[in-house]
Amino acid sequence: MNFDPRFSGRKFTSVGTRPIRPDGVDKVTGRARYGADFNMAGQLVGRVLRSPHAHAKIRKIDTSKAEKLPGVKAVITAADLPDLTDGDAAMYDILDNCMARTKALYDGHAVAAVAAVDARTARQALKLIVVDYEVLPHVTDVDEAMNHHAPLINDAIFTEGLEEKPVKPSNVTKRSQFGHGDVHQGFGHADFIVERSFKTEQTHQGYIEPHACVASVSSDGTADLWVCTQGHFVYRQHCAQLLGMEASKLRVTSSEIGGGFGGKTHVWAEPVALALSRKAGRPVKLVMTRDEVFRASGPTSATSIDIKIGARKDGTITAAEATLRYSCGPYAGSWAEIGAMTAFACYKLDNVKTVGYEVLVNRPKTAAYRAPSAPMAAFAVESAVDELAKEIGMDPVEFRIRNAAQEGTRSSYGPVYGPIGIGPTLEAAKSHPHMKAPLGPNQGRGMACGFWFNFGGQTCTDLNIGMDGSVSLAVGTVDVGGSRASLSLVAAEELGIAYEHVKAIVADTSSLGYNDMTDGSRGTFSSSMATISAARNAIKILRERAAQMWDIAVDDVVWEKGHAVAKGEKHGNLGKLSLKEIAAASGKTGGPIAGHSELVADGAGVSFATHICDIEVDPETGSTRVIRYTVVQDAGKAVHPTYVEGQYQGGAAQGIGWALNEEYIYGKDGRLQNPGFLDYRIPVCSDLPMIDTQILEIPNPNHPYGVRGVGETSIVPPLAAIANAVSNAAGVRMTHIPMSPPRILAAIEAERGG
Amino acid sequence: MAGVAVSTTINGDSVEYLCQPDETLLDVLRDRLGLTGAKEGCGTGDCGACSIILDDRLVCSCLVLGAEAEGRRVETIEGMAHGDKLHPLQQKFLEHAALQCGICTPGFLIAAKDLLAKNPDPTEEEIRFGLAGNLCRCTGYDKIVRAVQDAATVMKGA
Amino acid sequence: MVEVTLWGALGQLAGGQSKVEIEAKDIRELFRKLAEQYPAFEPLIDRGIAVAIDGTIYRDTWSKELPQGAEIFLMPRLAGG
Numbered sequence: 001m002n003f004d005p006r007f008s009g010r011k012f013t014s015v016g017t018r019p020i021r022p023d024g025v026d027k028v029t030g031r032a033r034y035g036a037d038f039n040m041a042g043q044l045v046g047r048v049l050r051s052p053h054a055h056a057k058i059r060k061i062d063t064s065k066a067e068k069l070p071g072v073k074a075v076i077t078a079a080d081l082p083d084l085t086d087g088d089a090a091m092y093d094i095l096d097n098c099m100a101r102t103k104a105l106y107d108g109h110a111v112a113a114v115a116a117v118d119a120r121t122a123r124q125a126l127k128l129i130v131v132d133y134e135v136l137p138h139v140t141d142v143d144e145a146m147n148h149h150a151p152l153i154n155d156a157i158f159t160e161g162l163e164e165k166p167v168k169p170s171n172v173t174k175r176s177q178f179g180h181g182d183v184h185q186g187f188g189h190a191d192f193i194v195e196r197s198f199k200t201e202q203t204h205q206g207y208i209e210p211h212a213c214v215a216s217v218s219s220d221g222t223a224d225l226w227v228c229t230q231g232h233f234v235y236r237q238h239c240a241q242l243l244g245m246e247a248s249k250l251r252v253t254s255s256e257i258g259g260g261f262g263g264k265t266h267v268w269a270e271p272v273a274l275a276l277s278r279k280a281g282r283p284v285k286l287v288m289t290r291d292e293v294f295r296a297s298g299p300t301s302a303t304s305i306d307i308k309i310g311a312r313k314d315g316t317i318t319a320a321e322a323t324l325r326y327s328c329g330p331y332a333g334s335w336a337e338i339g340a341m342t343a344f345a346c347y348k349l350d351n352v353k354t355v356g357y358e359v360l361v362n363r364p365k366t367a368a369y370r371a372p373s374a375p376m377a378a379f380a381v382e383s384a385v386d387e388l389a390k391e392i393g394m395d396p397v398e399f400r401i402r403n404a405a406q407e408g409t410r411s412s413y414g415p416v417y418g419p420i421g422i423g424p425t426l427e428a429a430k431s432h433p434h435m436k437a438p439l440g441p442n443q444g445r446g447m448a449c450g451f452w453f454n455f456g457g458q459t460c461t462d463l464n465i466g467m468d469g470s471v472s473l474a475v476g477t478v479d480v481g482g483s484r485a486s487l488s489l490v491a492a493e494e495l496g497i498a499y500e501h502v503k504a505i506v507a508d509t510s511s512l513g514y515n516d517m518t519d520g521s522r523g524t525f526s527s528s529m530a531t532i533s534a535a536r537n538a539i540k541i542l543r544e545r546a547a548q549m550w551d552i553a554v555d556d557v558v559w560e561k562g563h564a565v566a567k568g569e570k571h572g573n574l575g576k577l578s579l580k581e582i583a584a585a586s587g588k589t590g591g592p593i594a595g596h597s598e599l600v601a602d603g604a605g606v607s608f609a610t611h612i613c614d615i616e617v618d619p620e621t622g623s624t625r626v627i628r629y630t631v632v633q634d635a636g637k638a639v640h641p642t643y644v645e646g647q648y649q650g651g652a653a654q655g656i657g658w659a660l661n662e663e664y665i666y667g668k669d670g671r672l673q674n675p676g677f678l679d680y681r682i683p684v685c686s687d688l689p690m691i692d693t694q695i696l697e698i699p700n701p702n703h704p705y706g707v708r709g710v711g712e713t714s715i716v717p718p719l720a721a722i723a724n725a726v727s728n729a730a731g732v733r734m735t736h737i738p739m740s741p742p743r744i745l746a747a748i749e750a751e752r753g754g
Numbered sequence: 755m756a757g758v759a760v761s762t763t764i765n766g767d768s769v770e771y772l773c774q775p776d777e778t779l780l781d782v783l784r785d786r787l788g789l790t791g792a793k794e795g796c797g798t799g800d801c802g803a804c805s806i807i808l809d810d811r812l813v814c815s816c817l818v819l820g821a822e823a824e825g826r827r828v829e830t831i832e833g834m835a836h837g838d839k840l841h842p843l844q845q846k847f848l849e850h851a852a853l854q855c856g857i858c859t860p861g862f863l864i865a866a867k868d869l870l871a872k873n874p875d876p877t878e879e880e881i882r883f884g885l886a887g888n889l890c891r892c893t894g895y896d897k898i899v900r901a902v903q904d905a906a907t908v909m910k911g912a
Numbered sequence: 913m914v915e916v917t918l919w920g921a922l923g924q925l926a927g928g929q930s931k932v933e934i935e936a937k938d939i940r941e942l943f944r945k946l947a948e949q950y951p952a953f954e955p956l957i958d959r960g961i962a963v964a965i966d967g968t969i970y971r972d973t974w975s976k977e978l979p980q981g982a983e984i985f986l987m988p989r990l991a992g993g
Contacts, residue, residue, distance in 0.1 A: 020848045027856035028844040030791020030831035034857055037790040090959075120774070161921045176988070177920035205993075206891050208795040208803055209857040258793070258857025259891050262993025290796040338990050368993035414919060415964035415985040455992050458972060481854035481892060520992020600972040642851040646893055650854060653894030677800035677889060685895040686879075686886040702968055712993055 003533040003599060007699045007706045013561075014492040015705060018642045019499050021485035023256070032256045035212030035228030036287045043214060044073050044115040046276050046286035047122035048269060049129050050296060051104030051111050054138035054362040054670025055151065058104060058131060061112055065128040071121035074280035075129070077112045081275050084244045093331040095242050097365050098271045104133065105153065105330035106362050107671040108295025110269075115276040115284045138362040138670040142327040143304050145171040145361045153330050153360040171360040173332040178340050178413050179353035186319025186351030190310025194388045198380040200719070200737040201663035202302040202327065205369050206654070206682045209258020210293045215273035216283035222249045223277070227270055230260040230478050231517025235267055236509045242271045243278070250274075253508040254478045261654070262368030265519050268297055294675035298367020299664060301326035301335045305380040315394045317403045319351040320344050320412075324377060328358050329365035338373035342716075343381050344412035345451035346422050346608065348405045352412045362670055368519060370651060371452040371712035375658065375719050379737055382448035382720030387733060396724070397430045400449060400610075421634030421698040422449060422608040428694055429610040434630045442619060443627060444729025447612045450716025454709035455520025456601035460513035461530035463491060463538050465593040469580030471495065473534075474507040475527045476515030481650075481711070482643035483523045489639055490528045490705070494535035496562030497579055513598050521709025524639055525700075526601035532704050538595025545589040546577045603702030604709055609633035611652065611717040615725035622745030624660055624726060630692040636700040636708030648714045649691040655718020657683040663738050762823040764789070765833025773820035780804045782820035783830060791831035791860045795889065802888030805861040806830050812868040814887075831860035834867065843867055843905040852901035854892035861888050866902045874910055878903070916942065916984045922961075925952040939963050940974040942984075960989030 026032040063075040078101040085091040095101075100109045112129050116122040137151035144150055150171055158166045161175040187193060213227035223245065229235045232254040240247040257264060273286040288297070306323040322343045326336035336356030343354050389399035404422045411417055429435065429447060439445060462474040473491050477483065484504040492499045516522070539559045546564030547554040556568050564582060566574040586593050614627040631648040638644040661681045665673040674680045699706025719737055726744065727733045732751040736743055757772035764787070773782045778797075783789040783806070792815050795801035799814040806815045807829040834841045843866050846852070853859045862885060869876060869884035876884060881902050882895070890898060913935050923930045932949075936942035942963070947954045962971045964985040970976050971989055978984055 018851075021851070023856070024848045024853070025840070027853055027859050028840065028847050028863060029835055030789070030860045032856055033790070034793065036794065037784075039785075120776075161924065163924070174921075207855070207857075208801055208889055208891055209793065209855070210795070256857075257855055258795075259855045261891070265991070265993070287794075290798065290801075334988060334990070337988055341987075341990070368991050370993040372991060372993050411967075414917060414987060415967045415969070416983055418967040453969065453990060453992070455971065455990070482851065520990075522992065602970045602973040602976070603968045606969075642897075643854070646851055646854050646897060649894035649896045650892045654891065676798055677796050678798065682889060682891060683895075684886040684889065685899065686882040688882075688895055690878075690899070691894045691896045 005529055005603065005702055005704060007701045008704055012493060014489045014499050015639050016641065017489065018640060019485060021482050022488060022504055023484055034209055034256045034258050038214050038226045038255060039285065040214055040216055040283040043283040043285050044117060044280055045119045045122045046113060046115045046273050046284040047126055048110045048272060048292065049112040049126045050292065051100065051109040052107065053104055053133055053135050054107050054140065055136040056104045056133040057136060058100060058102060058111060059134055060132040062130040063112060066114060066125040069121065069125050069128060071117040072114055072125045073282060074115040074276050075112065075125065076275050076279055080279060081242065081271060084242065091241060094238060094267060097331060098268065106364050108292065108364060110272065110296065113272050113276055115280045140361050140363055140666045140670055142302050142325050142359050142361060145359050146325060146357065153362060157360065172357050173328065173360060174358040176337040176340055176356045177354065180410060181351030183319040183321045183351045183353045187310045189312065189318040191313045192388060192391045193308065193310040194384045194391065195308040196384050196735060198305045198307065198383065198735045200303045200376040200379060202299050202363065203658045203662045204294055204299040204680065205261035205263035207259025207261060207263055210288040210290060211268055211297060212287040213270050213273050214283055214285045215270065215277040217274055217278040219281065221245065223274060225250060225252045225270060225274065226255055227252060228255045228257045228264060230257065230264040230480060230519060232478065233476060233509050233514050234517050235270055238267045239271050239274055243274055251508055251510040254506055257478055257480055260480055261370045262372060262519060263297055265517050266298055266367050290677065291675045294680060295672050296364055298365050300369035300372065301328065301366050303376040305376065307380045307384040309384050309388050311388055311392060313392065315392055315399050315402045317347060317349060320349050322354045322381065324354065325357045325359055326373060327361045327363060327366060329363050330360055331365050333358055333366050335366055335373045339377040341413035342374040342451055343377035346405060346449040347403045347412065348409045349412055354412065370654065370715040374450065374452055374716045375655060378448065378450050378716045379719035379723060383723050386724045396447060397426060401426045401430070418701060419698060420606060420608060421696055424696050424698060425608050425610040425632045425634060428632045428696060429612055432612065432630060432632065432694065434612050434628060434692065437628065439614060440616065442729055443614055443616045444725045444727065445612065445614050446721045446724025446728060447610060448717040448720035448724060450609045450713055452521065452607050452713040452716055454525065454604035454607050455522045456526045456604045457516035457522055458514055459526040459530040459601050460515055460598045461527060461534045462512060463531065463534040463595040465538060465583050467583055467586065469501065469583040471497065471502045473502055473504040473531060474512055475504060476507055476512045477523045477527045478518045479506055480518050480523065481647060482640060483527065486524045486639040486643065487527050487531050490531045491535050494532050495539065495579060521711040522604060525604050525703060525707050525709045528639060528705065528707055529601045529703060530597040530599055533597035533599055534595040536595065537597060538593060541593050541595065542579060542582050545582050545586060545593065548589045549577060549585055550574055605636055605700030605702065607634055607708050607713040609713045609717055611721040613721045613725050615722060615729055617726055617729040617744060619730070619748055622741035622748065624739065624744065626656055626687065626689055628689055631714060632694045632696065633710065633713055634696045634698045634708065635710045636703065637697055637706040638695050639707060641695060644695055644710050645693045647710045648693040651714025652691050652718050653683055653688060655715045656688065656722060659719045659722035659737055659739060661738050661740060758821040760821055760824045762826055762828055764828045765830060775821060777820045778816050779818040779820045779823055780815040783815060789830055789832050793857055793860065802865060803858050803861040805864040805888065807864060807868055812865055831864055834863060842908045843902065846901040846905040846908070850897045850901035850904065852893065852897040858888060858890045862890065862898060870906055870909060875906060914978045914982065914984050916986060918986050919988065922953065922956065922986055926950050936978055938974065938978060939970060939976050942978060962987045962989045
């Protein structure tokens with residue numbers, strides 16, 4: 001397949017309009033089916049028993065009483081999920097996380113599961129399972145876990161990436177380093193240096209829909225899984241591997257998904273549901289409670305970050321350095337590495353060095369959360385940048401513009417940038433009316449920049465043209481926020497037909513080739529590329545069919561605005577054939593007309609954003625109010641601008657929650673104290689103002705329409721923008737996220753007292 | 755445990771069911787009656803995804819027992835449209851893209867309907883506080899508030 | 913011959929070099945030759961390495977050509993949300 005992904009600069013008819021999404025009516029009438037909305041005949045209720053201990057050896061599990069309870073059809077432990085990972089360490093960690101094998105590694109770690117005729121029986125059965133734990137010392141804090149005396153979580157872990165091979169095991173799984181130049185020399189040229197340490201607490205993606213699935217394993221070894229996921233093909237692979245099945249025998253259907261933000265990129269309970277169904281010989285529905293979602297899915301890292309930045313009097317940064325420690329939960333990850341790569345990505349730096357440490361703690365496994373790891377690094381860096389601007393006496397926007405990366409700049413993570421949008425977002429922010437709006441008493445304004453890579457990946461799309469000329473588009477990237485609308489627009493654009501004649505669906509794993517997950521802001525980027533390719537393949541066939549109908553050479557037929565047009569003087573009287581006409585005749589010109597595409601969408605453009613916000617701080621209580629919020633972000637090309645705005649607003653809102661309220665609070669006993677929406681408080685409607693958005697379109701040269709991803713970057717700047725606003729309002733630099741009222745009050749009082 | 759026999763009215767239809775004494779109305783709606791429009795996001799009354807109207811009062815159906823619906827009127831998302839004609843709130847949610855993943859949407863629509871029934875001309879602040887019992891993690895609420903404002907305007911004109 | 917820049921961890925495995933010169937026409941050949949010259953790279957290549965060619969990041973397009981004089985930068989393959 002010869003597909004040219006380069007940006008072509010075409011004029012758009014459908015792309016850039018704002019039609020109603022194809023799945024909309026079902027979602028406003030309650031008809032849309034999410035993870036927990038599906039049922040099968042004879043289905044059992046699955047429930048999971050979870051460790052109450054942060055760290056404990058599992059000596060013995062006695063399930064005999066539970067098995068005898070009437071109505072219980074299966075009880076499983078790790079023994080029912082034998083290790084088939086064949087030395088694949090990453091898969092082994094997934095297996096161990098789904099069902100603890102020898103040790104429970106966090107409060108909430110699954111240790112056994114039951115399937116019973118109803119929820120009440122299942123709950124009773126869990127109480128009858130006796131687990132003999134040997135409680136071990138635990139550690140939940142990222143800095144404490146790095147201490148030499150900290151309890152070891154896995155004594156087979158020796159820090160990777162050190163110059164000398166360590167002789168002792170450690171909770172630090174890996175050290176990574178990025179940068180160029182000589183920071184020591186760079187700091188030597190600085191007139192001003194800011195050096196600060198920052199902390200951010202662990203937060204959860206907070207999707208409103210808990211993980212849910214229905215698993216049905218047949219005695220012939222085939223199985224069906226209905227599940228809310230960001231990547232049903234990946235779930236299929238992981239589940240098949242963990243259960244020893246052939247992937248093609250496991251058909252995974254992705255339900256409508258009630259939010260994911262990275263949290264539904266990993267399997268949690270799905271292999272357990274399949275194992276229960278296999279043992280019980282009946283379908284099993286397994287739905288997590290909210291408590292389980294908080295305790296036992298995958299929140300983001302807690303972090304501890306040191307920043308040092310130096311600049312000359314004229315405002316040029318001479319050197320920048322960061323040390324970043326990210327918690328991974330009890331399994332190795334690469335979260336600090338991403339933080340180390342993204343930390344200074346907005347800036348043009350001759351001397352930069354970042355070092356990341358991946359740290360094991362007795363908390364749930366860290367999973368991706370929207371531009372994973374970048375918001376915390378940006379919080380630390382952008383706070384220090386603001387402080388440095390202040391010391392120099394420069395406007396923080398001017399200071400950033402002066403040091404912003406541009407085309408040709410060597411990025412802090414290595415390669416040299418192509419065309420990028422950091423400068424334009426800063427210029428747009430500078431001239432935005434928000435910047436000049438007056439502030440009231442106790443109000444402060446803050447701004448910050450953010451960067452995210454964006455990814456592409458393996459993508460497969462089918463485009464089928466019906467006999468009536470309407471188009472079915474089957475994609476394999478799960479629609480998390482309106483991508484079916486965007487992809488229908490893209491198909492309509494390429495084919496030259498109306499949006500209303502395209503119906504996009506997300507196909508199951510048996511109906512379409514493999515697709516990577518919807519992650520890395522790739523859904524619209526990748527699947528639009530595959531849709532364009534599939535549509536172009538269909539157009540080739542449409543031209544061939546038109547040529548047959550006219551009995552002329554296919555080379556004389558071109559495709560224009562939804563019609564085959566015969567070119568050349570000798571065909572002057574042929575007129576046009578519409579897609580509909582060609583489709584109607586297809587039965588006699590060679591059969592169905594379709595376009596398929598299998599490709600790797602690579603070259604997703606990096607993306608930048610600048611946010612501005614005004615925060616009011618009550619100096620008596622430390623409470624805050626978001627007065628005004630503005631997002632400026634480069635989209636490359638906004639296919640459906642309303643949903644692009646939605647991504648910007650949603651990311652900002654999540655960032656606001658993270659900055660001001662949300663945090664995992666662990667007790668001394670290592671147990672999560674706030675596993676519910678009452679005590680883990682995400683922003684509600686009355687907490688927020690309207691969120692103003694400005695979409696910039698700096699085309700990505702590696703996509704035919706110039707599309708970059710838009711989903712993630714919007715969560716990168718808010719922590720820092722809000723911290724800068726709060727610091728300006730309160731008159732004291734805030735270094736610990738979330739800036740909850742007690743933390744702000746303590747900072748204000750320390751400043752007054754000091 | 756013996757079941758409780760309940761006679762109630764759901765979306766204008768008489769409905770009878772048997773449920774356990776400790777079973778929530780949400781579970782009855784979803785698991786016994788097949789009305790899965792109300793969602794369970796938390797089970798503790800914190801997220802509002804299971805919002806329904808019970809005798810003109812907005813409630814979280816996860817905090818109401820199935821047995822408590824006896825002799826009362828229940829309105830759920832499934833009864834919001836009239837035949838194939840969407841309620842103005844439903845239409846405006848679509849037009850404003852006031853939903854991304856859509857899991858919170860039924861709850862928001864029910865809560866907004868209740869809000870506009872009691873206050874047909876709410877200010878932005880009244881909308882924000884009126885909907886503060888419903889969590890949305892995707893939209894940042896901006897487009898939801900705008901959709902409710904627009905629907906209120908349309909409904910006043912009707 | 914293309915010059916390939918390695919990130920920190922990879923450089924350590926290559927005996928402390930940050931740049932290596934390889935005769936390779938595309939990403940596939942680059943990885944094959946790197947694995948031959950530096951067997952310690954193999955598990956990392958299996959886990960996934962991204963290649964930035966003149967600033968554009970490629971994760972899976974192993975057929976991508978490496979133009980003469982292009983800046984070739986190896987990076988860890990990352991996860992998104």
